[in-house]
Amino acid sequence: MTRAPVCCAAPRCRVHVAKGQWFCPDHWFSLSDRLRAALGATWRARHVAAFQELWTEALTVLDPMPRRSTAPTIAFEGEQPVVYASGRLL
Numbered sequence: 001m002t003r004a005p006v007c008c009a010a011p012r013c014r015v016h017v018a019k020g021q022w023f024c025p026d027h028w029f030s031l032s033d034r035l036r037a038a039l040g041a042t043w044r045a046r047h048v049a050a051f052q053e054l055w056t057e058a059l060t061v062l063d064p065m066p067r068r069s070t071a072p073t074i075a076f077e078g079e080q081p082v083v084y085a086s087g088r089l090l
């Protein structure tokens with residue numbers, strides 16, 4: 001079974017990545033060391049819940065201002081929107 005080329009998972013990024021990679025190098029290395037290490041560790045440990053939380057955080061970091069979202073921006077710090085990547089209130 002052959003797979004179609006996979007694109008970088010970062011929002012709006014069209015760069016093709018190798019099988020088994022999540023992001024193109026630009027996006028991957030724009031994540032913090034902590035986040036990259038934690039993503040790899042939780043993935044290898046098959047720790048799905050923790051991985052998904054980190055994954056959401058990574059995508060939020062890479063796309064701080066999603067254009068399709070209808071949710072209002074909660075706050076700004078200077079030019080940067082304040083992003084709540086973790087600690088969701090449900």
Ligand SMILES: [Zn+2]
Pocket residue numbers: 008009010013014015023024025026027
């Ligand atoms: Zn990318």
